[in-house]
Amino acid sequence: xxxxxxxxxxxxxxxxxxxxxxxxxxxxLCVGMVVIIASCAICRSAxxxxxxEYEAKAAFLFNFLKFVDWPAQAFADDNAPLVIGIVGDDKxxxxxxxxxxxxxxxxxxxxxxxxxxxKQLTYCHLVFVRASERERLPQNLSAxxxxxxxxxxxxxxxxxxxxxxxxxxxxxxxxxxxxxSAERAGLKISAKLLSIxxxxxx
Amino acid sequence: MESSLIASAHESSVVTDAARSNSLRAxxxxxxxxxxxxxxxxxxxxAAAVAAxxxxxxxxxxxxxxxxxxxxxxxxxxxxxxxxxWQKVAEAPSSISVVTADQIKKYGYRTLADILRSVxxxxxxxDRNYSYIGIRGFARPGDYNxxxxxxxxxxxxxxxxxxxxxxxxxxxxxVDLIERVEVIRGPSSSLYxxxxxxxxxxxxxxxxxxxxxxxxxxxxxxxxxxxxxVSFGESFKNGLDAVISASFYDSAGHSKLFFSxxxxxxxxxxxxxxxxxxxxxxxLGKLSFRDFRFQxxxxxxxxxxxxxxxxxxxxxxxxxxxxxxxFVDLQYAHTFQNKWDLTGKLSYNRYAYNGNYVFDYTGAGTxxxxxxxxxARAAWWGTELNASKKLFEKHRLTLGLDYRDNIxxxxxNYDQDPYLPYLDDRRQSNVVAFYAQDEFKIRRxxxxxxxxxxxxxxxxxxxxxPRFALIYAPQERTSVKVLYGEAFRPPNFFESYFYSANxxxxxxxxxxxxxxxxxxxxxxxxxxxxxxxxxxxxxxGLINQQVDALDxxxxxxxGSVQGHGLELEVEGKWFNGFEGRAAYTLQRSTxxxxxxxxxxxxxxxxxxxxxxxxxxxxxxxxxxxxYSGPRxxxxxxxxxxxxxxxxxxxxxxVFKGAEFSFGVYNLFNTRYSDPGGEExxxxxxxxxxxxxxxxxxxxFGEVR
Numbered sequence: 001x002x003x004x005x006x007x008x009x010x011x012x013x014x015x016x017x018x019x020x021x022x023x024x025x026x027x028x029l030c031v032g033m034v035v036i037i038a039s040c041a042i043c044r045s046a047x048x049x050x051x052x053e054y055e056a057k058a059a060f061l062f063n064f065l066k067f068v069d070w071p072a073q074a075f076a077d078d079n080a081p082l083v084i085g086i087v088g089d090d091k092x093x094x095x096x097x098x099x100x101x102x103x104x105x106x107x108x109x110x111x112x113x114x115x116x117x118x119k120q121l122t123y124c125h126l127v128f129v130r131a132s133e134r135e136r137l138p139q140n141l142s143a144x145x146x147x148x149x150x151x152x153x154x155x156x157x158x159x160x161x162x163x164x165x166x167x168x169x170x171x172x173x174x175x176x177x178x179x180x181s182a183e184r185a186g187l188k189i190s191a192k193l194l195s196i197x198x199x200x201x202x
Numbered sequence: 203m204e205s206s207l208i209a210s211a212h213e214s215s216v217v218t219d220a221a222r223s224n225s226l227r228a229x230x231x232x233x234x235x236x237x238x239x240x241x242x243x244x245x246x247x248x249a250a251a252v253a254a255x256x257x258x259x260x261x262x263x264x265x266x267x268x269x270x271x272x273x274x275x276x277x278x279x280x281x282x283x284x285x286x287x288w289q290k291v292a293e294a295p296s297s298i299s300v301v302t303a304d305q306i307k308k309y310g311y312r313t314l315a316d317i318l319r320s321v322x323x324x325x326x327x328x329d330r331n332y333s334y335i336g337i338r339g340f341a342r343p344g345d346y347n348x349x350x351x352x353x354x355x356x357x358x359x360x361x362x363x364x365x366x367x368x369x370x371x372x373x374x375x376x377v378d379l380i381e382r383v384e385v386i387r388g389p390s391s392s393l394y395x396x397x398x399x400x401x402x403x404x405x406x407x408x409x410x411x412x413x414x415x416x417x418x419x420x421x422x423x424x425x426x427x428x429x430x431x432v433s434f435g436e437s438f439k440n441g442l443d444a445v446i447s448a449s450f451y452d453s454a455g456h457s458k459l460f461f462s463x464x465x466x467x468x469x470x471x472x473x474x475x476x477x478x479x480x481x482x483x484x485x486l487g488k489l490s491f492r493d494f495r496f497q498x499x500x501x502x503x504x505x506x507x508x509x510x511x512x513x514x515x516x517x518x519x520x521x522x523x524x525x526x527x528x529f530v531d532l533q534y535a536h537t538f539q540n541k542w543d544l545t546g547k548l549s550y551n552r553y554a555y556n557g558n559y560v561f562d563y564t565g566a567g568t569x570x571x572x573x574x575x576x577x578a579r580a581a582w583w584g585t586e587l588n589a590s591k592k593l594f595e596k597h598r599l600t601l602g603l604d605y606r607d608n609i610x611x612x613x614x615n616y617d618q619d620p621y622l623p624y625l626d627d628r629r630q631s632n633v634v635a636f637y638a639q640d641e642f643k644i645r646r647x648x649x650x651x652x653x654x655x656x657x658x659x660x661x662x663x664x665x666x667x668p669r670f671a672l673i674y675a676p677q678e679r680t681s682v683k684v685l686y687g688e689a690f691r692p693p694n695f696f697e698s699y700f701y702s703a704n705x706x707x708x709x710x711x712x713x714x715x716x717x718x719x720x721x722x723x724x725x726x727x728x729x730x731x732x733x734x735x736x737x738x739x740x741x742x743g744l745i746n747q748q749v750d751a752l753d754x755x756x757x758x759x760x761g762s763v764q765g766h767g768l769e770l771e772v773e774g775k776w777f778n779g780f781e782g783r784a785a786y787t788l789q790r791s792t793x794x795x796x797x798x799x800x801x802x803x804x805x806x807x808x809x810x811x812x813x814x815x816x817x818x819x820x821x822x823x824x825x826x827x828x829y830s831g832p833r834x835x836x837x838x839x840x841x842x843x844x845x846x847x848x849x850x851x852x853x854x855x856v857f858k859g860a861e862f863s864f865g866v867y868n869l870f871n872t873r874y875s876d877p878g879g880e881e882x883x884x885x886x887x888x889x890x891x892x893x894x895x896x897x898x899x900x901x902f903g904e905v906r
Contacts, residue, residue, distance in 0.1 A: 051279045059270075063269075100269060160441075173276070192273065193273065196277055
């Protein structure tokens with residue numbers, strides 16, 4: 001083998017130096033452009049209506065109370081509250097509770113209860129199942145008492161026995177509703193709510 | 203081959219001694235001016251962020267009650283959902299970067315190497331054969347990414363002969379099938395064992411639910427490059443989730459490549475003709491059903507090597523490398539009634555490498571030349587058991603057992619005609635490891651995480667590596683992490699057994715690293731996240747090539763390196779689809795023996811990524827700027843700074859189901875080079891100048 005001689009390297013090196021100097025000016029130009037674009041975008045963006053994920057979900061849950069009919073026997077008396085139960089572990093559950101509890105819907109006070117898992121769950125008008133509970137969903141959901149609107153945020157939730165599921169794509173929330181699940185629970189979902197959702201079947 | 207390898211490597215190590223750092227100083231003023239521009243950009247971005255945040259608070263304000271919004275208003279609202287990912291990142295006991303499928307699409311990344319290039323503190327070197335990862339100023343020549351652990355859906359991809367991680371076109375997963383790439387910086391041997399030295403790269407692939415139907419994709423680009431992909435993914439009603447995908451790639455490469463080192467009538471005047479071809483095909487299949495997941499990955503890449511490495515004949519397209527990676531992996535994950543989370547994995551893996559190197563042993567410069575065959579055959583079984591449980595409300599305990607049975611770790615080298623064997627080394631080994639980690643939530647705002655792992659290698663013995671993290675999150679939008687970790691990189695079988703001197707010598711020991719790090723992650727308003735981190739690395743027992751008393755090449759644990767650095771990143775997201783990221787890394791890594799700065803270790807790295815929607819979220823324009831400060835080559839010459847700009851236009855829906863993109867890479871035609879390894883006569887290897895790609899993707903049966 002001939003020994004590798006590296007004398008030619010200097011020539012390339014100076015050529016690359018020259019080229020790169022030109023590149024650096026281009027770079028500065030780019031950075032300038034970028035700053036301008038960035039500032040424009042910031043100005044524009046202020047007009048968009050934005051919500052945190054938990055804020056949107058809290059607002060939807062609260063709205064569901066108004067668009068679903070519970071039978072009279074779901075309440076002990078006329079003054080009995082509407083109970084939302086949140087199952088599972090999520091930091092934002094507490095914030096959802098803060099946003100919703102104490103408000104009133106359909107002339108009833110809204111109460112929020114939180115449960116670490118399905119085991120502790122007692123009867124609630126609306127059961128919101130956090131994503132942390134997606135294991136063994138079909139079994140757990142089938143054990144939830146009739147008369148509860150089951151809402152979730154997990155893949156295939158509405159197919160596995162949930163009535164309503166949140167899914168988020170491209171920064172928008174969408175609803176999947178399984179009407180059969182709601183009917184099985186003895187609940188009626190209003191046409192208005194159905195009209196904005198994607199209907200799924202078991 | 204041994205003889206030839208020894209000769210060329212020996213010579214280049216002699217050349218290495220010449221230090222020429224003057225040019226570094228000469229270029230520093232240009233570097234400074236760039237830093238000023240960058241700093242100004244950072245300030246403007248931060249000021250804008252603060253302004254935007256204040257503006258937002260006025261508009262939406264905490265006093266506004268989202269529950270008063272109507273259903274229709276809610277449906278129209280933009281949802282800030284990135285927080286979940288960011289929250290995970292904020293609570294992790296390391297500094298993490300995530301690149302998503304959306305970013306891969308919008309920035310037009312073509313390989314995993316492209317993706318990694320965009321990550322803060324990471325740079326990629328290419329020698330027109332393989333791509334090499336540099337993290338935190340450390341990129342050793344001839345290191346086939348042995349100090350980074352590469353995972354595909356949590357499955358280890360580093361092979362068992364070279365411990366290499368393949369990230370260029372040789373990476374066996376099509377980038378279009380990637381849902382996200384997580385780059386976890388710092389030593390993670392306490393969880394992952396060997397190779398998790400500077401960091402872990404976990405590539406998470408798409409599920410059937412993500413793919414949602416049949417997709418065909420076709421692309422064409424400069425240098426006669428074509429790629430096709432057919433994928434099918436579906437999440438079925440019974441809970442079965444399936445993905446099957448196949449990809450084909452063929453790039454003729456540069457028809458002519460000029461290397462001045464060979465500019466001589468006897469070596470084709472330095473022009474390598476049609477010697478840059480790159481081809482691959484890859485397959486991915488994945489089935490998930492309830493607690494089970496089955497996955498298979500296969501990739502075969504063939505690359506013609508135009509650089510005449512190891513003293514091979516210049517301009518002979520028969521010099522090529524073939525790399526084949528394949529695995530099948532079965533995973534079971536279940537949460538038991540008593541709240542134990544259990545994961546069990548069983549996998550079978552194969553890696554094969556065939557190198558064909560054309561030598562002119564006579565030195566006559568005319569045929570017949572000799573073809574030297576260099577190859578490796580690797581096969582291993584892997585099993586892993588991992589159990590974790592929440593204890594006493596405040597603890598999360600994780601226990602694990604990891605066993606790898608390396609049933610084949612063979613290396614072979616011979617001349618074909620006349621047949622002359624140099625090496626036929628057949629080996630087996632195993633590794634068994636235990637690990638434990640506890641995450642203790644001392645207070646609402648303080649998490650302490652401590653872990654340790656003990657590995658027993660049949661080839662060289664045991665090693666124990668701890669990690670400790672303190673995470674303080676005074677509020678949801680701020681987290682401060684103090685991290686300490688140790689890691690090791692086991693000597694690979696190439697280093698241990700390729701050269702006869704090593705086969706006769708005492709076994710090599712693992713390299714070790716100790717890292718201390720402080721990380722700050724902070725949200726500003728709803729749209730911005732700032733991360734800053736400072737770290738110190740101490741690396742010992744680096745395995746370097748030397749010459750022994752008998753003048754033979756030998757690998758030995760001889761090097762030590764001290765490194766420290768600072769990383770800064772600002773990320774922003776707006777709901778109209780505008781996104782941006784700016785990152786800056788300042789670092790210095792020096793050899794403890796000589797006090798000199800390492801080769802291929804840029805002091806400054808900067809990146810800017812921006813995506814802007816052009817009308818109604820259908821059309822996006824993206825800009826990527828990658829700056830690297832000057833770097834030293836192996837022969838201690840200085841490569842000047844480079845700034846490479848990539849731009850891409852992507853239309854989400856040209857017509858129903860179709861997506862189109864057009865990208866120009868290295869828009870300003872910057873000439874730049876990456877340092878070459880010891881096997882190259884070239885101290886620096888020129889990189890691609892301006893090139894383009896068009897891509898059309900069509901999804902069948904799209905209704906919406």
